[in-house]
Amino acid sequence: MDRSQKADSVAQLNAVFQEVGVVVVTRNLGLSVAASTDLRGKMRDAGASYKVAKNRLAKLALKDTAYEGLEEYLTGPTALAYSEDPVAAAKAAVEFAKTNDKLEIVGGSMGGQLLDEAGVKALASMPSLDELRGKLVGLINAPATKVAQVVNAPAAKLARVFGAYAAKDAA
Numbered sequence: 001m002d003r004s005q006k007a008d009s010v011a012q013l014n015a016v017f018q019e020v021g022v023v024v025v026t027r028n029l030g031l032s033v034a035a036s037t038d039l040r041g042k043m044r045d046a047g048a049s050y051k052v053a054k055n056r057l058a059k060l061a062l063k064d065t066a067y068e069g070l071e072e073y074l075t076g077p078t079a080l081a082y083s084e085d086p087v088a089a090a091k092a093a094v095e096f097a098k099t100n101d102k103l104e105i106v107g108g109s110m111g112g113q114l115l116d117e118a119g120v121k122a123l124a125s126m127p128s129l130d131e132l133r134g135k136l137v138g139l140i141n142a143p144a145t146k147v148a149q150v151v152n153a154p155a156a157k158l159a160r161v162f163g164a165y166a167a168k169d170a171a
Helices: 003-019 033-046 055-062 068-073 088-099 117-124 129-170
Strands: 022-028 048-051 078-083 103-110 113-116
Touching (some): 003 048, 068 103
Antiparallel strands (some): 048 078
16 A cells, blocks of 8 residues: 555545544454455444554544544554444444454444443444434324324214114114
């Protein structure tokens, strides 16, 4: 990799760090190509990305971003998982690490908040942004549904009573 390619790589990573909501640092302990491809697919499905970057270049890219504290985690064979959704990358990385012991969660950061391994796992246990939106819509929708049922109940009872009298008179 020549100097211009390194500069491009640092610029791309810096742009990523400016936009994302969470960055998770993982340690690759001999992950096979097939397992790595599987991990990237699961990340993509969750709306996250997974990138192996040279630690030195990643440290340069972290400058002047909210993720500068991650430098201490960038030692050894590391990779970065990131997403705009604050939960997606953490959830995908932790789920994959549960089934594959070759991937280790080192730490991460959500905005300016530095997270250790336990913090990333706690973040992964939270519902995703889409799940929270669904719950919120359900909570907002539930009272309206109940009001409609209460308002319609007396009319439905009257209709049944009238129907019963009509059936009685017809018989």
